[in-house]
Amino acid sequence: MSYGLLKGKKGIIFGALDEKSIAWITALRCYEEGAQIILTNAPVAMRMGEINKLAEKIGAIIIPCDVSNNEDVHNLIAQSKEYFGGNFDFILHSVGMSLNVRKGKHYTEIDYGFNLRTLDISSMSLHRVLAEAMKQDALNEWGSVVALTYIAAQRVFPDYNEMADAKALLESVARSFGYHYGIKKHVRINTVSQSPTRTTAGSGVKGFDGFIDYAEKMSPLGNASAADCANYIVTLFSDLTRKVTMQNLFHDGGFSYTGVTHAVIEQMEK
Ligand SMILES: NC(=O)c1ccc[n+]([C@@H]2O[C@H](COP(=O)([O-])OP(=O)(O)OC[C@H]3O[C@@H](n4cnc5c(N)ncnc54)[C@H](O)[C@@H]3O)[C@@H](O)[C@H]2O)c1
Secondary structure, eight states: OOOOTTTTOEEEEEOOOSTTSHHHHHHHHHHHTTOEEEEEOOHHHHTTOHHHHHHHHHTOEEOOOOTTOHHHHHHHHHHHHHHHTSOEEEEEEOOOOOHHHHTTOOGGGOOHHHHHHHHIIIIIHHHHHHHHHHHTTOEEEEEEEEEEEOGGGTSOOGGGTTHHHHHHHHHHHHHHHHHHHHHHHOOEEEEEEEOOOOSHHHHTSTTHHHHHHHHHHTOTTOOOOHHHHHHHHHHHHSGGGTTOOSOEEEESTTGGGOSOOHHHHHHHHO
16 A cells, blocks of 8 residues: 655665665555665675566666675766756665675684775664765755664674674764764664564574564564665655654564563473
8 A cells, every 4th residue: 555655755775686685665655655766785785686576676777886886886876866857855774784694703812804895884884875965965965865774783693793892883974974964965874673684685684584583483573574674764764654764663573672472482391
């Protein structure tokens, strides 16, 4: 069902890899709500070709961009302004990558070279995109930027590895830049801390199946799905949330504030 919440709005969506991606599902939802969208992903991810199917469905163009490359980010913002014929209203940062996880390194033995790359791609990329958007004055007044994060930034989930540190940095960038962009142009910047979700990035976490079942049992409303997440992001891009900024917003069925549930106690007593 469409409420027309994003009618007339334009934005860039990073990170749609395949139909399970949170960004993919969010792009479909934003389109349903009336938005005009530009899709972007790393050139290497695009070789899979899946993103073309999404672009066709929602009448979007695709502009390749490796978020760790200054020139790519500069071109993305410049070309987006050109395509939209002016400024735009929202950006979804749905990007994450851990080299140490990929290489099977334990948290206590990470490679610092890989770690720098992880932080660059997963966290400082938000800064790079925002800085470029500010420099080119690309966002409209009361624009909205959302980045996706996970509660491992606040609490220990041992197998989340260096991504816990990456998410803590990402949330901090959202807060700090949110201040400056708020003052300058009323642009709001928030992170959404999503339940574990079965996607390519999600399933890269060791023991993911046990992890997602545990979160389900620990959430009074159950885990939030990618579709639920897309709905929430639509509200954050809409004009109904104009005074929400610099927040880390938990979207997790109540997991973050639950100490224990009867379902977990029953499991322990078995
Ligand atoms: N799946 C979960 O359980 C979960 C939970 C909370 C938060 N998140 C976060 O949601 C976001 C989206 O992940 P997802 O679960 O939809 O998985 P996904 O694998 O579908 O998306 C991750 C995206 O990051 C892109 N990416 C990686 N390196 C890049 C680069 N250098 N330049 C540009 N793009 C690059 C990938 O191509 C991919 O499209 C991530 O930030 C992830 O950490 C996921």
